[in-house]
Amino acid sequence: MTVFKRVAASAAMALSLAGLLATSTPSLATNIAGAAATTPVSAMTVSGINAAELAMVPQSARATMSALPDFSQVSESDEDSEYASLAEAVADQDDIASSEELRCLAGAIYFESQGEPLTGQLAVAQVILNRTKSGRFPTGVCDVIKQRGQFSFVRRGEIPSISPSRSAYRTAVAVAKVALAQAWDGPAGKALFFNTPGNRPGVRVQKVAAIGNHIFYR
Numbered sequence: 001m002t003v004f005k006r007v008a009a010s011a012a013m014a015l016s017l018a019g020l021l022a023t024s025t026p027s028l029a030t031n032i033a034g035a036a037a038t039t040p041v042s043a044m045t046v047s048g049i050n051a052a053e054l055a056m057v058p059q060s061a062r063a064t065m066s067a068l069p070d071f072s073q074v075s076e077s078d079e080d081s082e083y084a085s086l087a088e089a090v091a092d093q094d095d096i097a098s099s100e101e102l103r104c105l106a107g108a109i110y111f112e113s114q115g116e117p118l119t120g121q122l123a124v125a126q127v128i129l130n131r132t133k134s135g136r137f138p139t140g141v142c143d144v145i146k147q148r149g150q151f152s153f154v155r156r157g158e159i160p161s162i163s164p165s166r167s168a169y170r171t172a173v174a175v176a177k178v179a180l181a182q183a184w185d186g187p188a189g190k191a192l193f194f195n196t197p198g199n200r201p202g203v204r205v206q207k208v209a210a211i212g213n214h215i216f217y218r
Contacts, residue, residue, distance in 0.1 A: 086118050089184045093177040095170035102176055103159075104142035105129075109172040110162055111153035112194075113214070118175065120212035123188035125179035127216065130192055137192075191216035 083089040097103040113121045131137035131144045138144050146157050162169050191208045193201040194216045205217035
């Protein structure tokens, strides 16, 4: 929240409170205004507003402002925390796979959906994360990916090594971070399976979405 917004909000609320006090108990309002007038501006701490900002507020309203919320805890990033697009969310991530869970998820995204649109890569990540919460699959990301018979790229229970310098892998890491942080709502919803067109999973499923070269089911 900008300084102007904080001052304006505090001043408006304070003036309203002062008006109510003046209407109901004139003597109390007079005493409060008098107390505010005798307190040096530099000594007053009101709702996170500093002395320079406080000087912009009518002196008679300052005393009542001490009961207002502390706007100093609100930052510009709090107001604009959402991304405008998935591409923006992905671009905002670094490409360092700092945990085993992240490396596993990025590896699955890389092997299963490199070259797919970002929405398709995020949907693959969603399927894996959905499985960890479903009660039908292992609860760990790496365990879901390495589960026997689930992902064809897994070899002897391990994910093949990938050069971290590859552009597609760096993108996969960023998409994995977006998925783990739930920074963007992907189109796969509660999907638990995906496959290429013409190859339905070997269980009874319902189609959720078709993205790129994959169809997602739940």
